[in-house]
Amino acid sequence: MTVARSLRWFGLGLGLCVAWPHALAGPPQLAAEARALPVALRDGAATVAHKSYTLHGIPVRGAFATVLSDRTGEREVASSRPLAGPQLRPEEARIEVGEAEAIAAAHVHAEGPEASGTLVYKLILGEPVLAYEVDLPLQWDPEPSKKTIWVSASSGIVLDEWEHVRSSRARVFQTNPASTPVPIEVELAGIHATGPGQPLEGDRIRSFNCTLEAPEEDQIQPWWAEGKCYAVHRALSDENGDYFLPLPDVIFPADNADDDDLYAELSMYYHAERFIDEMKRFGVDAFKCALSTMLANYRTSELSTAYPDLDYTPLNNAYWTNTCDPEKGPTMIFGQGTAVDFGYDGDVVYHELGHGMVSLLTPNGLGDRTLRSDGVLNDAGGLNEAIADYFSVILANEPLLGDYVARFWPGYGNAIRNAENTKRCPDNTVGQVHNDGEPFMGAMWAARKRIGREKMDPVVFELLPRLPSDADLETASFAVLEIAEEALARGEWTQSDVDQLVRGFDSRGLYDCPRVHVDPDKVASGASLYLRGKTTGVTPFFPGPMQLRHEVPQGSDNVIVRFRLGGDAGPPDNPTGVVVLLKRADEPIAFEYTLTAVDKNPDGSNKGSVREVIQVSGDWDHQLAASRLGDSDNQLVLRGFRPGEVVHVALANLTTGEQVASGTSIVSVPPEFLDEGTVTVDVGPPEVVTDGQGVDASEVHTAEPEASCACRSDGASAPLALLALLGLRRGRRRR
Numbered sequence: 001m002t003v004a005r006s007l008r009w010f011g012l013g014l015g016l017c018v019a020w021p022h023a024l025a026g027p028p029q030l031a032a033e034a035r036a037l038p039v040a041l042r043d044g045a046a047t048v049a050h051k052s053y054t055l056h057g058i059p060v061r062g063a064f065a066t067v068l069s070d071r072t073g074e075r076e077v078a079s080s081r082p083l084a085g086p087q088l089r090p091e092e093a094r095i096e097v098g099e100a101e102a103i104a105a106a107h108v109h110a111e112g113p114e115a116s117g118t119l120v121y122k123l124i125l126g127e128p129v130l131a132y133e134v135d136l137p138l139q140w141d142p143e144p145s146k147k148t149i150w151v152s153a154s155s156g157i158v159l160d161e162w163e164h165v166r167s168s169r170a171r172v173f174q175t176n177p178a179s180t181p182v183p184i185e186v187e188l189a190g191i192h193a194t195g196p197g198q199p200l201e202g203d204r205i206r207s208f209n210c211t212l213e214a215p216e217e218d219q220i221q222p223w224w225a226e227g228k229c230y231a232v233h234r235a236l237s238d239e240n241g242d243y244f245l246p247l248p249d250v251i252f253p254a255d256n257a258d259d260d261d262l263y264a265e266l267s268m269y270y271h272a273e274r275f276i277d278e279m280k281r282f283g284v285d286a287f288k289c290a291l292s293t294m295l296a297n298y299r300t301s302e303l304s305t306a307y308p309d310l311d312y313t314p315l316n317n318a319y320w321t322n323t324c325d326p327e328k329g330p331t332m333i334f335g336q337g338t339a340v341d342f343g344y345d346g347d348v349v350y351h352e353l354g355h356g357m358v359s360l361l362t363p364n365g366l367g368d369r370t371l372r373s374d375g376v377l378n379d380a381g382g383l384n385e386a387i388a389d390y391f392s393v394i395l396a397n398e399p400l401l402g403d404y405v406a407r408f409w410p411g412y413g414n415a416i417r418n419a420e421n422t423k424r425c426p427d428n429t430v431g432q433v434h435n436d437g438e439p440f441m442g443a444m445w446a447a448r449k450r451i452g453r454e455k456m457d458p459v460v461f462e463l464l465p466r467l468p469s470d471a472d473l474e475t476a477s478f479a480v481l482e483i484a485e486e487a488l489a490r491g492e493w494t495q496s497d498v499d500q501l502v503r504g505f506d507s508r509g510l511y512d513c514p515r516v517h518v519d520p521d522k523v524a525s526g527a528s529l530y531l532r533g534k535t536t537g538v539t540p541f542f543p544g545p546m547q548l549r550h551e552v553p554q555g556s557d558n559v560i561v562r563f564r565l566g567g568d569a570g571p572p573d574n575p576t577g578v579v580v581l582l583k584r585a586d587e588p589i590a591f592e593y594t595l596t597a598v599d600k601n602p603d604g605s606n607k608g609s610v611r612e613v614i615q616v617s618g619d620w621d622h623q624l625a626a627s628r629l630g631d632s633d634n635q636l637v638l639r640g641f642r643p644g645e646v647v648h649v650a651l652a653n654l655t656t657g658e659q660v661a662s663g664t665s666i667v668s669v670p671p672e673f674l675d676e677g678t679v680t681v682d683v684g685p686p687e688v689v690t691d692g693q694g695v696d697a698s699e700v701h702t703a704e705p706e707a708s709c710a711c712r713s714d715g716a717s718a719p720l721a722l723l724a725l726l727g728l729r730r731g732r733r734r735r
Contacts, residue, residue, distance in 0.1 A: 030054070030081065030082070032051045032052070033052050033053075033054070034051050034067065035051075036048070036049045038285045039282075039283050041283055045071060046070040047068075048067070048069075048462075050064055050065070050067075052064060055082070057090065058120055058121060059120045061120050061122050061150070062080060062122065062123030063081050064079065065080075066079065066465045077465075078468065082127065084126065087127075087130075087611060088130040088154060093130060095151075100153070100156065101116070103149075103151050104134035107149055107161070108149070110137060112137075113134050114137040118133045118134075120133045122160060129595075129612045131151060132150070132151045138223060144321060146164040147161050147164065148162045148164070149161050157598075163367065166355045167317055167319055167434075188243065188270060188273065190205060193237040195241055198241065199235070199236060201233070202273070204272075204273070204287065205292050206293055206326070208231040208330070209234040209260075209295075209297055210229035210231055210296060211232055211297075212230070212301050214230060215230055222327050223330075229300065229301065234262055234265060235265040256344075257310065258341070260297070264297050264343030267346070267349070268296050268343050268349055272292065272349060272353060275350055275395060278394065283461070284360075284361075286360070287360065288324065288357070289331050291324070292331040294332045294334070295334065298315050298336060299314050299336045315337065316335055317337075318332070319352070320356060321333065332353070345402055345403075346395070347400070347403065348401075350394075351401060353391065354389070357388075357464070358387055362467055364469040366381065366467060366469060367384060368468075369532060370470045370471070372515070373592070374515045374588050374591070375545045375650065376543055377515065378436055378532075379473045380472070381436070382432075382435070382437035383476050387460060390441060393445065399418055399419035400415035400417075402415055417434065420445055421438055421442040423439045423508065426514070426515050427522065429513075429546070430528045431530035431531070431544065431546065440477065442504075443507075443508050447500060450500045455493060459480060459483050466483075467479065473513060474511060474513060477511055480501070480505070516546070516548070518549045523548045523550055524667050525665060526664055528661070529563075530658060531545075531651055531658065531661060532545075532658060534655065534656055537613055538615075538616060539613055539616070540654075542616065542652065547588050548664065549588070549646065550647050551645070552644065552646075552668050556643060556668040557641055557643075558669060559637075559666060559668055560636070561580050561636040561666055562633070562635045562666075562667070563634050563664040564632045564634070564661070569655040569656075570655055575628055577654045578625075579625055579652050580650075581618070581649065581651070582620060582623075583619060584645065585646065591616060591617070593616055595614065622638075624636055639671075
């Protein structure tokens with residue numbers, strides 16, 4: 001029996017206390033409303049309902065309960081409710097809805113809201129904060145984006161945001177032109193064409209092409225934007241009501257880059273109908289959108305110097321927009337790429353529709369950041385991507401996602417992603433959703449191979465209703481295990497099945513994954529870290545998704561932190577806008593998150609005493625800025641360490657946009673490699689951690705990097721530089 005298996009009930013009982021049934025009850029004023037999900041589990045033997053909550057007559061966003069009903073009765077399998085009452089009642093809102101709408105629109109440079117803002121309570125760290133919820137329209141530049149913004153009803157600051165966009169008969173390719181190159185004849189569901197000229201518009205799906213030629217005025221969709229292609233129906237039925245359209249020959253690059261082909265429009269429709277029909281086999285009787293609008297061959301009319309051989313600017317991606325209203329935009333967008341057409345690949349279509357299933361079956365979506373003591377994680381977004389991949393696996397019954405796109409797009413291998421992988425947590429997690437979901441997807445595929453699709457595929461339909469919007473990999477992994485244990489108790493799984501499942505998840509570190517790189521080789525070679533930008537809803541910053549542990553070797557007295565990041569988004573003395581947090585102990589930095597009041601607005605006026613901003617504190621010893629070497633190399637050199645001393649390092653982003661620090665590493669070198677000129681860090685005896693000790697960021701001063709000898713024993717040079725540090729004192733404080 002593995003350690004993870006023997007300790008799994010400890011994880012279920014303690015690690016998931018907020019998201020599971022034993023969460024603290026909310027205030028007595030909470031009112032619940034149940035909504036049955038359109039899914040019948042276990043061949044109709046079980047149903048699921050989501051409870052949403054209101055407080056003082058307005059919704060509480062983030063509060064939910066999932067109720068499972070089966071032959072044993074009803075029980076809550078997941079929940080999240082307020083831990084305390086609100087500070088403000090709805091009638092105590094201090095700004096008007098129009099002002100909140102303007103703030104939200106300005107936040108993302110939109111012209112205005114999609115609809116009037118709604119007064120809600122937004123659950124932040126367990127407390128209901130009075131806010132306006134503003135839905136913004138679909139925006140096209142620089143890439144498709146559709147956001148919901150929460151604006152404080154007290155101060156007018158932006159508290160949080162949610163991105164909704166996730167990156168008849170016919171002859172078709174069953175999956176895509178690469179894996180199934182021989183076309184087959186199929187029946188198109190939902191189409192009632194009996195003669196010529198009928199578009200691909202059925203009961204559940206309507207499929208558009210995108211042309212650069214302007215149609216008649218009355219045919220222009222209400223969501224068209226200047227400079228973009230026009231959504232029109234171009235794939236029309238023949239005299240028999242069939243859709244036998246010209247098929248591309250993907251061996252020829254010109255066919256893949258043809259921005260006016262008809263097949264992409266047909267491919268989307270066929271694969272979407274096939275997906276929805278397959279979902280019915282699992283008891284799902286409805287899709288997220290009653291009518292989904294799909295757009296093929298999306299690109300823009302502008303010429304791009306990056307693509308001199310094309311008479312358009314391509315879109316190398318596909319997107320789920322979560323837009324169901326046909327008057328407000330397409331539900332899914334499939335780009336005409338540089339060298340591939342994303343609408344050709346059934347895997348990609350299934351993946352985007354999989355995002356729709358995540359949106360349909362989860363209580364509040366999957367996409368919030370997880371605030372943990374070891375960092376701020378993007379696991380929920382990673383789970384969203386992994387589960388969307390799993391829906392593609394259900395349809396295609398193979399582990400490769402996007403093998404047509406990858407095979408014919410230069411720079412890729414056999415597939416965009418491969419479910420048959422050995423990715424682990426934390427070795428392969430970086431704070432980016434597509435990377436961070438791969439260990440979970442690998443474990444699900446491994447279990448599917450060993451246990452069988454008949455047992456594993458239904459698990460995902462029971463899993464989604466139980467996941468909170470900020471679920472981390474461990475939460476989801478233990479939820480899968482709980483579902484398996486329930487199936488074992490019903491006699492549907494064997495103990496061997498459960499053991500196989502546990503081995504697959506345990507071998508990938510998914511039951512117990514502290515976000516700390518501890519392997520010396522990995523720490524020295526470097527890792528990419530996606531750093532969340534600072535928002536008005538947090539002070540002083542969000543920490544990064546990963547820490548690095550480093551032990552100073554014998555013969556060295558220094559610690560050198562390095563990362564690659566260019567740009568000048570930060571202040572003059574720290575152009576990258578990234579700070580290095582360092583703790584001198586053999587335990588990770590412990591971050592804490594509390595809700596606090598910001599008393600002053602930027603103009604100096606009184607903001608009030610409403611707790612609505614997340615304050616991040618922790619027990620790091622030093623907060624420092626690295627020196628820029630060249631265009632993008634950053635380095636911080638610290639001396640005065642003992643051999644055998646252990647440090648933990650995290651990065652934090654002070655700018656408002658996400659930044660990627662690649663090659664983040666820690667090394668130590670022999671002292672003679674470094675020039676004189678550094679001020680050493682004191683190395684007195686260990687001290688007790690107390691508040692008020694240590695050094696604030698304002699007490700740290702940095703000088704320009706000096707040239708260093710950096711001579712290797714073999715005569716080669718190493719690109720090291722020195723950072724002069726003044727005023728550092730030993731001691732640890734909580735900030």
